[in-house]
Amino acid sequence: MSRTWRPIWLIAAREVRTRLLAKASIISTAIVLVLIVGGMVAASIISANDSPDVTQVALTGETTVLAPALQAAAAGAGLTLETSEVAPDAAEASVLDGDLDAYLRGDPTSPAVSLEGAPDPTLLAAITTAVQQYALSDAITALGGDPTQVGRDLAAAVPTVNVLSDPSGAEFDPVAFSVAMATSALLLFTLLQCGSLIAMGVVEEKVSRVVEILLATIRPSQLMAGKILGIGIVGLIQVGLFAGAAAATAAFSGLLDGVDLNLGSALLWLLVWFLLGFAIYAVLFGGFAALVSRQEDIGAVTTPMIFTMMAPFYLGIYLVPNSPDGTLTKILSQIPFFSPFMMPVRQAFGAAQGWEVALSIALCLALVPLLVWLAGRVYSRAVLNTGGRMKLTDALRR
Amino acid sequence: MCGVPTLEIDHLNKSYGSLRALKDMTFDVRSGEIFGFVGSNGSGKTTTMRIVLGVLHSDGGEVRWKGAKLDLDARRRVGYMPEERGLYPKMKVGEQLIYLARLHGMNAADARTSMEHWTEVLGVAARRADDVQRLSLGNQQRVQLAAALIHDPAILVLDEPFSGLDPLAVDVMSGVLRERAAAGVPVVFSSHQLDLVERLCDRVGIVRGGEMVAIGTIDELRTTDTSRWKVVTPSAPPGWASTVPGTRVVRADGVTTVLELTDHTPDAEQRILRAALAYPPVREFVQVRPSLTDLFRHVVSAGDAADEAHASNQAAA
Numbered sequence: 001m002s003r004t005w006r007p008i009w010l011i012a013a014r015e016v017r018t019r020l021l022a023k024a025s026i027i028s029t030a031i032v033l034v035l036i037v038g039g040m041v042a043a044s045i046i047s048a049n050d051s052p053d054v055t056q057v058a059l060t061g062e063t064t065v066l067a068p069a070l071q072a073a074a075a076g077a078g079l080t081l082e083t084s085e086v087a088p089d090a091a092e093a094s095v096l097d098g099d100l101d102a103y104l105r106g107d108p109t110s111p112a113v114s115l116e117g118a119p120d121p122t123l124l125a126a127i128t129t130a131v132q133q134y135a136l137s138d139a140i141t142a143l144g145g146d147p148t149q150v151g152r153d154l155a156a157a158v159p160t161v162n163v164l165s166d167p168s169g170a171e172f173d174p175v176a177f178s179v180a181m182a183t184s185a186l187l188l189f190t191l192l193q194c195g196s197l198i199a200m201g202v203v204e205e206k207v208s209r210v211v212e213i214l215l216a217t218i219r220p221s222q223l224m225a226g227k228i229l230g231i232g233i234v235g236l237i238q239v240g241l242f243a244g245a246a247a248a249t250a251a252f253s254g255l256l257d258g259v260d261l262n263l264g265s266a267l268l269w270l271l272v273w274f275l276l277g278f279a280i281y282a283v284l285f286g287g288f289a290a291l292v293s294r295q296e297d298i299g300a301v302t303t304p305m306i307f308t309m310m311a312p313f314y315l316g317i318y319l320v321p322n323s324p325d326g327t328l329t330k331i332l333s334q335i336p337f338f339s340p341f342m343m344p345v346r347q348a349f350g351a352a353q354g355w356e357v358a359l360s361i362a363l364c365l366a367l368v369p370l371l372v373w374l375a376g377r378v379y380s381r382a383v384l385n386t387g388g389r390m391k392l393t394d395a396l397r398r
Numbered sequence: 399m400c401g402v403p404t405l406e407i408d409h410l411n412k413s414y415g416s417l418r419a420l421k422d423m424t425f426d427v428r429s430g431e432i433f434g435f436v437g438s439n440g441s442g443k444t445t446t447m448r449i450v451l452g453v454l455h456s457d458g459g460e461v462r463w464k465g466a467k468l469d470l471d472a473r474r475r476v477g478y479m480p481e482e483r484g485l486y487p488k489m490k491v492g493e494q495l496i497y498l499a500r501l502h503g504m505n506a507a508d509a510r511t512s513m514e515h516w517t518e519v520l521g522v523a524a525r526r527a528d529d530v531q532r533l534s535l536g537n538q539q540r541v542q543l544a545a546a547l548i549h550d551p552a553i554l555v556l557d558e559p560f561s562g563l564d565p566l567a568v569d570v571m572s573g574v575l576r577e578r579a580a581a582g583v584p585v586v587f588s589s590h591q592l593d594l595v596e597r598l599c600d601r602v603g604i605v606r607g608g609e610m611v612a613i614g615t616i617d618e619l620r621t622t623d624t625s626r627w628k629v630v631t632p633s634a635p636p637g638w639a640s641t642v643p644g645t646r647v648v649r650a651d652g653v654t655t656v657l658e659l660t661d662h663t664p665d666a667e668q669r670i671l672r673a674a675l676a677y678p679p680v681r682e683f684v685q686v687r688p689s690l691t692d693l694f695r696h697v698v699s700a701g702d703a704a705d706e707a708h709a710s711n712q713a714a715a
Contacts, residue, residue, distance in 0.1 A: 209484030
């Protein structure tokens with residue numbers, strides 16, 4: 001057992017050390033981290049700007065009595081409102097300057113409101129409510145009632161809201177969409193990067209001929225397993241770093257405040273689909289890369305692989321959000337090469353049944369040994385073949 | 399022979415499509431012996447070595463060490479220098495040697511000690527912290543040899559270890575091979591530098607077209623059926639040698655005469671010397687033996703002639 005595993009671990013450890021300490025990989029990881037954190041901070045600043053800042057309302061003479069009612073109405077409408085008393089002649093100029101949002105004068109039961117440009121309906125509604133409130137308490141007082149008591153009763157008289165929604169979640173959900181996008185993009189980015197690292201590593205060993213020394217000591221399967229394991233660990237560290245940075249930024253910037261999202265489970269599923277996607281794609285990258293003998297030819301092998309990843313990725317981000325439980329989506333999301341990109345999106349939309357997820361995972365797991373066998377066969381036959389590109393059929397036949 | 403640990407290459411066969419690369423390749427190398435493997439390009443030397451190392455699979459035949467099939471575990475104890483040199487170009491010399499030693503099963507501490515030892519012996523100690531690609535080709539070659547020796551191998555298989563080395567490096571390399579052989583390691587190496595092979599090897603095998611066509615010690619190979627002697631007599635008149643009994647003149651050009659003994663009685667050559675001494679001075683009197691280069695040319699050209707005859711027969715049929 002240890003004779004089989006010891007070389008694999010040694011090879012994996014070398015891969016991890018080489019890849020993690022490589023300048024290029026440190027720089028690219030840092031850039032992606034900056035993009036993730038920066039992008040999310042920018043998003044949170046933009047969304048913070050959406051929430052209205054303090055609304056300034058000026059009152060004069062008799063309208064000052066409206067102040068408490070205005071505050072209450074504004075609070076009810078979700079506005080932050082400040083009132084101030086100004087001299088009538090200066091007020092209109094301030095409105096035009098933008099220092100004031102509104103200016104109320106005249107009779108408090110029917111005041112004249114001055115604003116600049118199109119009136120903000122929320123502000124107008126708040127002012128109307130305040131004026132009506134004032135008029136109402138005026139009338140109650142005139143009738144000998146207690147306006148405070150009436151106000152309290154009014155406040156208590158609210159309906160209980162019961163929001164009904166389709167449990168399958170077929171409605172478009174922007175939060176689910178964002179999470180699905182982030183997951184898919186991260187998955188694609190990491191799988192592509194790991195895939196090309198593996199392919200480059202295999203060809204590098206072939207080009208430098210070091211593979212002949214290595215294969216005099218260890219089996220081809222051990223060499224490939226160690227390489228894939230090592231680069232898998234590197235990829236996992238990267239996914240963890242990116243996802244962790246995204247989650248931490250989201251938590252600190254308050255981007256997810258008031259959003260119903262189970263971050264822990266989203267991260268866990270990201271991990272699961274990364275591992276499955278990696279197992280499926282990485283093995284093939286490793287096996288097929290052995291077919292070429294020069295770094296320049298590597299594209300001939302990786303390009304078809306990249307396309308086999310782009311297709312499910314685009315289906316995942318375009319098809320699935322539009323029909324998370326359509327028949328086509330259901331079928332495609334069970335096919336192993338598609339499922340790592342499509343199933344997480346369905347899950348984010350809450351459209352995947354438990355058994356569907358379990359089945360797609362089982363199908364992926366069942367395919368992996370077959371792919372390992374196929375890639376191992378191609379690899380061990382092609383890796384010592386130098387001079388030009390070996391045809392896949394030749395590698396499989398002999 | 400059972401007592402001496404022996405590397406046995408036993409009837410290896412290998413074909414690439416219609417090309418027969420090896421035809422019953424057979425030889426053995428005893429512990430402590432340096433075996434020179436010579437033959438023209440494409441004669442099957444590299445193929446044989448790759449099969450010994452398990453990098454290539456043979457179509458038939460077996461490689462044994464101490465009587466047992468050389469399997470993966472035993473191969474881990476072989477030091478190998480492939481014809482196409484190979485190291486990670488962007489890995490540091492020291493780190494790389496330690497890594498290779500550990501892949502061969504050494505623990506970390508032994509691997510480091512061994513790396514320090516061999517980089518010292520091979521004169522690349524100062525370059526331990528440099529990436530391999532920054533070394534000159536000669537120094538990369540030394541590191542490559544260190545990679546073959548790093549795990550204290552029980553068997554050494556080196557494909558063209560001397561190609562591209564300067565004379566000093568050749569001396570270092572020869573010294574290491576002798577020292578390893580003296581420590582009881584069977585050493586097999588291929589080379590086109592036949593003078594070097596002649597000087598270094600206990601036994602030599604000449605291959606042609608995937609077959610072992612001559613094998614033995616240098617002395618055995620140089621021994622011929624005929625006995626020829628060279629005499630250098632600057633003052634002798636032309637034709638002086640034609641009257642020596644029991645001999646015939648093979649060649650006479652100027653002061654040098656080559657005679658072949660036709661009479662195989664002991665000390666027959668002394669008659670030549672006595673005849674020569676009649677015309678002093680005698681500057682040289684020596685038995686003419688073919689050099690390895692002569693043998694190699696002879697074997698290879700004989701093969702070519704046979705191949706041509708075979709090909710024309712086939713064409714006629």
